[in-house]
Amino acid sequence: MTGASRWADDEADKAEAARRKKEKEEKKRAKLAKQQAEQEAARRSRQEAEGRPAKRRRLSKSLEEESAKPIEAKLLRFETPGWGPCRHSNNFETLNHIEEGSYGWVSRAKEISTGEIVALKKVKMDYVNDGFPITALREISVLQKARHQNIVDLKEIIMGDGLDDVILVMEFLEHDLKTLQEDMSEPFLASEIKTLLRQLASAVEFLHDNYIMHRDLKTSNILLNNRGLLKLADFGMARLIPPPNAPLTQLVVTLWYRAPELLLGTTTYDMSIDMWSVGCIFGELLAKEPILQGKNEVDELSKIFELCGLPNDNSWPEFYRLPNAKSLKLPRDPKNAGSVIRTKFPFLTNSGSELLSSLLSLNPEGRPAAKEMLAHPYFRENPKPKPMEMFPTFPSKAGQEKRRRRSPNAPKRGEAPGMGMGDIDFSSIFAGREEEQKGAGFTLRMV
Template sequence: MASKSRWATDDDPETEAILAQRKREKDEKRRAKAEKQRQLDEQQQARAQQESDPHPKKRRRLSNDHEQDPSITTTPTNNTSTTTHESTILPFPTQEWGPCRNVSNFERLNHIEEGSYGFVSRAKDITTGEIVALKKLKMDNSPDGFPVTGLREIQTLLEARHQNIIDLREVVMGDKLDEVYLVMPFLEHDLKTLLDDMSEPFLPSETKTILHQILSGLDFLHDQWIMHRDLKTSNLLLNNRGEVKIADFGMARYYGDPPPKLTQLVVTLWYRAPELLLGAEKYATEIDMWSIGCIFGELLTKEPLLQGKNEVEQVSKIFALTGPPTPQTWPDFRSLPNAKSLRLPPSSSASAGNPPLLPRGKFPFLTNAGLHMLSSLLALNPGARLSTKECLAHRYFREDPRPKPKEMFPTFPSKAGMEKRRRRETPEAPKRGQEAPKLDFASVFGGQGGGEAGEQGAGFTLRLG
C-alpha cells in the first residue's frame, strides 16, 4: 500500500478553518508592519522638511499635553492603535518668566542697617506672613544704568547655592525704575553686633562651630572661582539655630588662573591683606583667607584684631603683630609698588618657622594647633597662607573641645528683630540713713496678726507663748 504524502491536505473543515485563521493573522501582521514603515517614512520626511525650512509655518508647541496636540495622530489597525508624533520636544523643569513683584507686597517693619551698596530692612511678606530681609540697592553712583555691584551680587547669589551662603529669594521693584530690592531670608544676628553686646567671647567649641561654617561656605565659593573680597564680621549672619551664612556680595567677582589684573581698593580696611595695602594688582583667594584670619582673631578676643585709622597705620599694626617681612618670610615683598619706599627696621634674629608663629601672649587661651592655624592664615606671604580645604582638614577642628553641634548653640536677643533682653525686677539695696521698718511676723503662717493664742498654718497649728 502506497504511503500518503505529508503534503497532502485532508478535506477536514476544521483543519481548513485553522489554516485560514493563520493566513489571516499573517496578512494582518504584514499590513501592520507596512503601515508602521509608512508612518516612519512620513516622520523622516517631516523632520527633513522642518530642518530645511528656517522659518516653520507653525509655532512649536511647548506643552507636553498630548491629548490636545494636533500633531499627534492615532491610526487604528485591527483593534491596535499606533501613536505618531510629528515632532517630539523634551520638557525640562525651568523657572517661569514673568514680571517682578512690587515691593508693596511686603510690609516693612524696621530698618536694620545701611551698607556700602544698599539699605537693609526687616519686612513681612503680606501673602505668606514670612519675615524676610529687604535690601534696597543704591543707585546714586550709577548714572549710566544698573550698578555693576548689584549685578555681581545678584549673579553670585543665584550661582552660589550653599547652606552657609545667604539665599536670594527674588528681586522686587518699587514704583520707580531705580528702586530695586533683593529679598533674602531674615537672620536674627550679625557677628559684629553680637560680639559687641556679649560680655565674654564665644567658647572655644562655639568658635570652632562658627569658623567651620564660614570656611565651608567660602570653600564652595572658591570652588566656583568666586572671590568675596569683603569678608568681615558684619557680613556674617547667624540665626537662632546656630547656622552661619555669608552675606553682602557687592564686591564679589569671578577670577581665573592666572588671576587677572584687579582693583586693589577692596575689602574693609581692618580686614585687608597686606599685599593689597602695598599696591598688589594681581591677587586671588589669599585675600579672603587673610580676612578669615582677622575674623578668627576677632572671635577669640571679641575685638577687631587690627584697627588702623588709615592704610599706613594699618600696615604698621600688621607688622607689629606678625613682625616685619624678611626675604625668608616674604620673598616678593619689594616688588610691590608701595613697598619700595617702606623703611624696615633691621631684623635682630630670624624667626623660627615659615610662617612664624604669632605671639602667644596675644592669644593665651588658644591651643598650639589653633595658634598654628591662625599664624598660617595671617602669614605675610600670600603663598604661605592656608586654603579653605587645608583649614577644614586642620587638626584644630579635630582636637578637644570639638565643635559644638548647631542644635546646642546658644540663642541671643535679636537687635535686628527689635528684641530686647528680658530684665527681671530685682530689689534695690537699702539706702544709707534709711530707718528700719517695724515688722509684725504674726501673719507669717497664715494668721491675721491678732492676739489669739493659736494660729492656723498650712496644715498645722502653731501655738505661741
C-alpha cells in the same frame, strides 16, 4: 454446544469503555493545560509587577516595522526659570530699618500674604549716570548661583515706585556676628568658635570651588540665627576669579580685614585674600574685638607687621616687587621682629595657633585653602565643635532701629588708595617690644 455468557462484554460495551477512557484522558489533559495556563499567567503578572519583561515577550519591533515608521526628532529640554514681571514693594510691610552699608539699606519686613519675615536690601544708586550699579549686578549674579546652606538665600527681586527703586528680598536671620559679639558679656567658647569657623570655611570653600571671591569677609557680613546656623551675606564686592595675572582693583575688602598684599598695591591676587579675612575673623572671635584696627592704610600695615612680624626674602620673596613696598623703610637688623600671635592668644592650643598663624601668613602662598582649613587637626581636637542644636540662643537686636557702626565700611567705588604718600618709616616698629610683652605702642614717621 456451550453458549456465550450473558455477562461477557460485547462490542458495544468495549466501544463505550474506550469512549469513556478517552473522555477521561481529555479532561485530564484539559485540566493540566488549564493549570499550566494559570501558572504562566501568574508568572507573567509577577514579572510585570517586578518590572521585568516576560521571558517570551517580544521587546522590540521588527526591522521592517521600525523602518516603515518615520523617525521622530526628540528635542532636549532644560528646565529654566520663568520670565515674569517683578512684584512691587507694596507686597511687603516694612517693620524697621536694620543697617546701612556701602551699597544699600537693609530693612526687616513682613510679606503681607504669608506673614513671612524677610530682609529687604534697597540698592543704592549713587552713580545713576553710569547705569545700574555693578556691585548690585555682581551680588545678584553671585547669589543666584551660590545655593549653599551657609550662604544667605536670595528669594526674589522687587521694584519700588521709581525705576531706580530696586530691592533684593532675602531670608532674614536674627543676628550679625559683629553686633552679637559686642552685646555678649563673654566671648564664645572654644567649641562654639569651632562651629562658627567650620561653617564659615564651608561657605568660602563653596565660593572658591565655583571660582568666586567674596572680597569683603568680615563679622558684620556674617549672619547667625538662633539655631546656630551661620550664613554669609553681602556680596556687593564679590566677583568671578579672572585668568592668572589679570589686573584687578586693589581697593577691596574693609580695611581691618584687608590682606597686606592689597595694602602694598598689588593688582594681581587670588582667593588667598579671602583666607586672610577668615584669619582676621578667627582672631576677632578669640579676642572679642577686631585684632587689626588701623586708622588708615599705613597704620593698618604697621599693625599687621607688629602682629605677624616683618617680611623678608625667605618668608615672602615677592614682597619687594609690590608697588608700595619700595616706599617702606624697614629695620635693617630687626630684633624680636617675629610673629607674636602665640603670645597674643595664650589660651589657644598649639594646633589652633598654627592654623591662625597660617591664615595670617604675610605671604599669600602660605595661607591654606578653605578645603585645607576644614581638614585641619584644630577641628578634631578637644573640645570638639559644638553641635548646632546645642548652640545658645541670644536676644535679637534686628527688631530695633538702625545702629551706628563702630567699624569702617567697605571701600566705595571711585575712592583712591591711601598708601601713595611717599616713604614710610617702619624702622622703629618693634622698639618697645622687649619692655612691653603685649607689643603695642609705636608711632609712624613720614620721611
